[in-house]
Amino acid sequence: MSSSPVVPLTPSHTKGASQITVVPTVIFQGWLLKKRRKKMQGFARRYFTLYQTGLLSYSFEPGKPSRDQLSIPHAAISTYPGRKDIHIDSHNATFHLKCLSSDDFNKWMVALRRFIAADGRRSSLGLSTPRVTHLSRSAAVVDDMGTVSFSHDILNNTNTHSEVSQLSAQNRVHAALEALRTQHETLVKSLQALSYIDIPSAPSARASPLASTAEEEDSEYPRSHDLQSSGRFGTPFTRKSTRTSIATTFSDGTTSREWFDAFDGGEEFVLEVEPTPADEKTNLEAESSRSSLGGSSDAEVEEVEDIVAVDSQDKGEEAAEMDPFEKAQHVARRTELPSGPVGDEGSLFALLKKNVGKDLASVTFPVSFNEPITLLQNAAEQLEYFDLLHQAAKTQDAVERMCYVAAFAVSGYAHTRHRSGRKSFNPMLAETFEDVRMKYVAEKVRHHPFAMAYHAEGEGWELYATSSGKTKFWGKSLEIIPLGTTHLKIGDDHFTWIKPSSFMRNLVVGTKYLEHQGKLNIENETTGGRCVLEFKQNGYWGPSNEVMGTVFSTSGQAMTHLEGKWDEQIAQTLKPSSHLRVLWRVTPFARLANEYYGFTSFGITLNEVTEDLKGKLPPTDSRFRPDVRALEMGDIEGAEAQKERLEGRQRDRRRQGQDMQPRWFELVGDEWIYKGGYWEARANGWKDANIEALW
Numbered sequence: 033m034s035s036s037p038v039v040p041l042t043p044s045h046t047k048g049a050s051q052i053t054v055v056p057t058v059i060f061q062g063w064l065l066k067k068r069r070k071k072m073q074g075f076a077r078r079y080f081t082l083y084q085t086g087l088l089s090y091s092f093e094p095g096k097p098s099r100d101q102l103s104i105p106h107a108a109i110s111t112y113p114g115r116k117d118i119h120i121d122s123h124n125a126t127f128h129l130k131c132l133s134s135d136d137f138n139k140w141m142v143a144l145r146r147f148i149a150a151d152g153r154r155s156s157l158g159l160s161t162p163r164v165t166h167l168s169r170s171a172a173v174v175d176d177m178g179t180v181s182f183s184h185d186i187l188n189n190t191n192t193h194s195e196v197s198q199l200s201a202q203n204r205v206h207a208a209l210e211a212l213r214t215q216h217e218t219l220v221k222s223l224q225a226l227s228y229i230d231i232p233s234a235p236s237a238r239a240s241p242l243a244s245t246a247e248e249e250d251s252e253y254p255r256s257h258d259l260q261s262s263g264r265f266g267t268p269f270t271r272k273s274t275r276t277s278i279a280t281t282f283s284d285g286t287t288s289r290e291w292f293d294a295f296d297g298g299e300e301f302v303l304e305v306e307p308t309p310a311d312e313k314t315n316l317e318a319e320s321s322r323s324s325l326g327g328s329s330d331a332e333v334e335e336v337e338d339i340v341a342v343d344s345q346d347k348g349e350e351a352a353e354m355d356p357f358e359k360a361q362h363v364a365r366r367t368e369l370p371s372g373p374v375g376d377e378g379s380l381f382a383l384l385k386k387n388v389g390k391d392l393a394s395v396t397f398p399v400s401f402n403e404p405i406t407l408l409q410n411a412a413e414q415l416e417y418f419d420l421l422h423q424a425a426k427t428q429d430a431v432e433r434m435c436y437v438a439a440f441a442v443s444g445y446a447h448t449r450h451r452s453g454r455k456s457f458n459p460m461l462a463e464t465f466e467d468v469r470m471k472y473v474a475e476k477v478r479h480h481p482f483a484m485a486y487h488a489e490g491e492g493w494e495l496y497a498t499s500s501g502k503t504k505f506w507g508k509s510l511e512i513i514p515l516g517t518t519h520l521k522i523g524d525d526h527f528t529w530i531k532p533s534s535f536m537r538n539l540v541v542g543t544k545y546l547e548h549q550g551k552l553n554i555e556n557e558t559t560g561g562r563c564v565l566e567f568k569q570n571g572y573w574g575p576s577n578e579v580m581g582t583v584f585s586t587s588g589q590a591m592t593h594l595e596g597k598w599d600e601q602i603a604q605t606l607k608p609s610s611h612l613r614v615l616w617r618v619t620p621f622a623r624l625a626n627e628y629y630g631f632t633s634f635g636i637t638l639n640e641v642t643e644d645l646k647g648k649l650p651p652t653d654s655r656f657r658p659d660v661r662a663l664e665m666g667d668i669e670g671a672e673a674q675k676e677r678l679e680g681r682q683r684d685r686r687r688q689g690q691d692m693q694p695r696w697f698e699l700v701g702d703e704w705i706y707k708g709g710y711w712e713a714r715a716n717g718w719k720d721a722n723i724e725a726l727w
Contacts, residue, residue, distance in 0.1 A: 057084035060143035062136065064118075066090065067128035074361030075130055077619075086147045088120065088127070100125055104147040111302055113137065116364070118144075132367070356644065356715075360468040363644050365637040371666030372627045373454075375400060399672045403454040403629045404664035406654040408465035408474040409638040410456040411486050411499055414444035416634040418470045418490060420616055425492030425522050430561060431591045434583050435604050437520060437527050438554055438563045438594055439615040442579055445548055445598040446618045450630030452536055452544040457660055457675075459484065460682055460726045462692035464710075465654040468644070471711070477694040477704045479686075483516075485697040487706035494521045498703045510536040517703070526557040532567055548577075548598060560586040567598065639664060650718055651725035658727055678727065692726065 060082045065075040078090040082104070089101035102122035110119040116131040118140065131137035405413075417440060424436035459476040466473045467488075474486035483500040497518040504511045514531040521527075532550030547570055554563040565581040579602065581594035595612075596602035603612040622633045641655050649655060659674035685691050697704040713721045
C-alpha cells in the first residue's frame, strides 16, 4: 500500500458543551519500514500517520492504537535520498525509517517539510543561515489571527461530513473564541521573548518570515488549522499553524499539559546528494511484506544504535563488511513482476480427464499452466512468516511455544489464497535456491520419485524437511497429497508434523479454488506435548477456510485452544473464552496480486536478483533458469522453448550416465539431511566448489 494524503477527519463535539473538541487533521499517512528497537532485528512494516499538529505516530495497522509518537517541529530530520532513508531525532524518541519507493520518499518529505523552517534545511556539511525565531513565530501567529474564522478552520476541513450541519451557532462561536484565545496567549509569549534578544538589521528583518516555502506552495495538501484539543490515549493535539510550532507534551500519558516555546520548525540534514537517473535504476522498490521485514514481534524497550553520517566510501566499506543475513534485511525489493500472465492458461480439465485416478508426476504440462517460480521457491514461500519462530524461541513457556509453532504451520498456507490455476516449475536435479533472509537453502535431491530437501535457520531455531508428494485427479477435483515430515528444533524441543491434503475444486465448471482439509498433528518429540490442528471442510453456507486446534500437555490434558482461518489469522483462546490473543495475521496481499499470478508481496521477491545477491549465487540457483525468467518477462513462447531445451539436456545426461548428484544434502534413513558447507562455500566465492551450471 503506498502512502497517500487523506481528507480531514470529522470534528466530534458534545452537545451543550462550552468548548468544541476537534479530532486532529491527518496530513499524510501510509506504510513505512521502521527499524526495530532491539539490535540485529532489522526493519518492521508499520503504519505511520502525520497530523496537522506536527505529531508523527505509528501503529501496527490502520486504526490500531498508537505504539509511539514524536513531534516533528522539535526534531532533527536526517535523510539519505538515494537510499530512501529518513532518520527523525526528537527530544523523546528516535525513528529510523525507510520508504517503500522513491515516490513515497518524496511525498513524505513534502509533508514533513511543512514543519521544517524555510531556513532549517542543511547540507551534509551542516551549514545553515541564522534564524529570527521569536520574530518569525510572532508574525506567523498574527497572520493566523487575521484569518481565524470557524468557516475556514472547521467547515472547510469537514465539508464532506454531514455532522457539521448539526453544529449549533453557539458551538461555532465558542470554537472561534477558543482559537483566538489560544493565539492571543501565544502572541503574548512571543512578544515577551523579543525583549531578551537582539533584533537583526532591518534588511534581515524585512526578509519576510511569512513568505511561503516552495514546499508549501507546491504541496498537494490544503493548508488548514486545528483547534487545540487532546484525544484518547494521551495523544497531544494542539493548535498549529503552518509556520509555528506550539507543542503540548503528554510524556506520561496523562491529561496534564506542559506548554513550552518552540523553534520555527524542525531541522533537516541531507546526508547524501540526490541520486542520478542511472543510480535510480539500481534502487528497486522495497517489498511490502510484513512477514520478513515486519512480523508480529512487540519489539520494545532496548535503545537503538546511534546513526552516524558517513561518506560514500565509508558506506561502501561498511556494506561490504556487513553480515549477509543482516544486510538482507535492508535490501530494497521489488513490489511488482515485470509482466503478468500472458495468454490463456488453457483447460486443465481437458489435460487431466485422460488420467483419472493416476499420479500426475509423469504428466507433462505446457508452460501456460506454470507460474514463474520453481517448487524450491514455492517451499521458501511457505516459510514467509518465520518471525513466528523467533517468537517461539524467545518464550520458555511450553504451551506458548507450541502455540507459535502451530501458528507458523498454519501460516504456510496463506500464500495459496489466490493460487489455484497454475503450478510451479519442476526443478532440475541438483537445482538449488537460497533466501538469505532466513538462511534458507533448498535442493532437488531425487528425480523419480520426485523429492527435494530444504534447510533454514534463525536465532534459536532450525527447520528442515524432505518434501515430496503425489497428485491425483478425481474427475472434478485435483488432490495434492504432501509426503515428508517437517522438523523444527528450538532449544531442546524437537517438533515434527506432516501436512494434510489439499484439493483444487471446480476443475470442470465454476471458479477454481484451493481447499486444505484434514488434520495436522504437531508432536514435540522431546516432551511428548502435542497440538492437533483441524482444517475444516468448506460448507455451502458456513464459514470457509476455518482452522481449529487444541494444545495438549505431556499428560494429554487440553491446555488451550486455537482458532482462525488459514488465509487470515490464528488466535489463542484466553480465559474467559470470549477473549482471543492473535498470534499471527496475514500480511496484506500486493495491490495487483490478481494480475501477478496471485503472488504475495513476499512471493514477488523470490525470483529477483537483488544487489546483495549479484555475484554471490551459484550457477545452479533457480533465479538463473531461462524458462522461468522468460515466463516472468511475459515471453511464453521463449519460456516453452527453453523448458524443452532444459528437459532435453537433463534426459541426455541421464542416458549418458552423467546425471547430476545432490551436493548439499545427504540421505540418512528415509530423509535427506543438510550436510552443511553451502554458506561457507558462498562466503568463499564458490572457489574450488566445482559447481556445474545446469542451463
